[in-house]
Amino acid sequence: MQNKIVQFTDWGLVDYQEAWDRQEKVFAETLAIKHDNRVNDTKNPTPNHLIFTEHPHVYTLGKSGHPEYLLLDEEGLKEKDAKFYKINRGGDITYHGPGQIVGYPILDLDNFFTDIHLYLRTLEEAIILTLADYGIQAGRYDGFTGVWLDADNDKARKICAMGVRASRWVTMHGFAFNVNADLNYFGNIIPCGIDDKDVTSMERELGYRLDMDEVKAKLKKHIAALFHMELTD
Numbered sequence: 001m002q003n004k005i006v007q008f009t010d011w012g013l014v015d016y017q018e019a020w021d022r023q024e025k026v027f028a029e030t031l032a033i034k035h036d037n038r039v040n041d042t043k044n045p046t047p048n049h050l051i052f053t054e055h056p057h058v059y060t061l062g063k064s065g066h067p068e069y070l071l072l073d074e075e076g077l078k079e080k081d082a083k084f085y086k087i088n089r090g091g092d093i094t095y096h097g098p099g100q101i102v103g104y105p106i107l108d109l110d111n112f113f114t115d116i117h118l119y120l121r122t123l124e125e126a127i128i129l130t131l132a133d134y135g136i137q138a139g140r141y142d143g144f145t146g147v148w149l150d151a152d153n154d155k156a157r158k159i160c161a162m163g164v165r166a167s168r169w170v171t172m173h174g175f176a177f178n179v180n181a182d183l184n185y186f187g188n189i190i191p192c193g194i195d196d197k198d199v200t201s202m203e204r205e206l207g208y209r210l211d212m213d214e215v216k217a218k219l220k221k222h223i224a225a226l227f228h229m230e231l232t233d
Contacts, residue, residue: 091163
């Protein structure tokens with residue numbers, strides 16, 4: 001299989017609303033190309049993007065989520081220096097903050113495979129392989145998306161959340177991978193609507209802070225290999 005060209009960008013620390021607006025712009029541009037191809041019977045190539053970023057403290061609620069899973073009022077959000085957004089991805093409420101790798105693949109899956117479940121499982125596998133590089137054994141939890149540790153027993157804890165949007169096989173939003181994240185912020189929500197499971201990070205599991213750039217490099221490598229991408233900066 002020939003590798004697909006994918007533009008990689010690391011936005012660094014970016015306000016959530018700004019990042020959402022940027023995503024929407026790229027997403028809309030890709031959909032416009034697909035629409036023109038369909039209407040005009042042309043075959044202009046669609047771009048593919050892999051974006052990494054971090055956000056200041058923020059809680060986001062998916063379109064089918066439960067607002068009551070946010071345990072803070074307006075004053076509480078101010079005290080925590082956090083923002084809250086209702087957004088257009090799947091899934092329930094989650095937290096983003098510094099020390100977390102947030103990944104936004106904006107891909108035309110017509111260039112890869114047209115299967116959203118396989119798409120999610122492939123993203124999960126990239127996280128699982130990255131954790132294995134550090135000696136952390138991770139996997140999946142039946143009935144839930146994301147990546148978990150000890151999913152088969154009562155110590156189950158989530159290390160990576162996922163929530164995506166797709167239209168005409170173009171994806172946006174993505175995953176939130178806890179590397180050095182401040183886990184105290186998860187105490188202000190019922191993460192993904194799951195109130196009886198813990199949340200963890202690489203730092204908590206390994207007992208030391210990770211080099212974010214190193215983790216990003218390993219994760220990029222695994223995503224590229226699994227999706228047969230050729231990443232360009």
